[in-house]
Amino acid sequence: MISEYDSFLARGKRQKLIDSLRTKGIKDENVLEAMNRVPRHVFMDNAFLHHAYQDKAFPISSGQTISQPYTVAIQTELLNVKKRDKILEIGTGSGYQAAILVEMGARVYTIERYKELYNKAQKTLAKLGYNAHFFFGDGHKGKSQYGPYDGILITAAIKEIPQELLDQLKIGGCLVAPVGGYHSQVMTRICKDENGEFKETQHGLFVFVPMLWGTVNDK
Numbered sequence: 001m002i003s004e005y006d007s008f009l010a011r012g013k014r015q016k017l018i019d020s021l022r023t024k025g026i027k028d029e030n031v032l033e034a035m036n037r038v039p040r041h042v043f044m045d046n047a048f049l050h051h052a053y054q055d056k057a058f059p060i061s062s063g064q065t066i067s068q069p070y071t072v073a074i075q076t077e078l079l080n081v082k083k084r085d086k087i088l089e090i091g092t093g094s095g096y097q098a099a100i101l102v103e104m105g106a107r108v109y110t111i112e113r114y115k116e117l118y119n120k121a122q123k124t125l126a127k128l129g130y131n132a133h134f135f136f137g138d139g140h141k142g143k144s145q146y147g148p149y150d151g152i153l154i155t156a157a158i159k160e161i162p163q164e165l166l167d168q169l170k171i172g173g174c175l176v177a178p179v180g181g182y183h184s185q186v187m188t189r190i191c192k193d194e195n196g197e198f199k200e201t202q203h204g205l206f207v208f209v210p211m212l213w214g215t216v217n218d219k
């Protein structure tokens with residue numbers, strides 16, 4: 001069934017976007033299917049279908065961006081999400097990435113440091129019937145009281161991964177984050193093996209908005 005916020009036109013454009021993500025190398029069909037079901041335009045202020053279904057990042061409120069679809073796809077694929085997995089996202093932003101995770105059957109905990117975005121993302125997900133746990137705060141310390149997690153996803157550029165976040169991973173769980181300075185970051189995956197040891201792999205260069213300290217409570 002099509003949600004009242006979606007349309008046949010949007011679905012057609014979305015299908016083309018998904019085909020292009022497949023061409024660019026995204027293989028996890030569960031990720032592609034979820035991205036095909038979530039109406040990305042509903043997460044953008046200026047709901048121009050034309051912008052929503054191009055493979056580009058786009059401005060949202062508070063000077064932040066909704067990640068490029070390819071970036072969302074790669075991060076989600078690296079996270080290796082299974083139904084019922086408990087996932088912590090740092091950097092809710094528009095809530096689009098969180099919605100993809102919920103659509104894949106994950107239990108999602110997401111943190112945002114801008115009050116305005118925190119409020120807005122909750123409304124957007126509720127509108128579309130997606131349930132997630134939203135937190136207003138600085139995500140550097142994670143949310144240990146709800147952990148440990150099957151996966152942790154950081155959607156802002158971080159210089160170094162705090163040990164405190166890695167400690168919130170289950171055995172077999174992975175953390176995915178763009179690690180580096182302001183201009184570019186290396187997509188990094190750190191997985192906790194059965195001996196509790198961390199194994200790191202790298203997956204190409206990306207550009208994210210920075211992960212910052214503290215919160216902004218202006219709205």
Ligand code: SAH
Binds near residue numbers: 092113139212
């Ligand atoms: N996942 C988002 C894209 C987010 S852009 C989406 O799907 O739309 C990165 C987000 O991380 C921004 O909203 C930014 O405000 C937030 N952020 C930056 N530093 C943070 C921190 N320390 N804690 C929580 N959120 C943070």
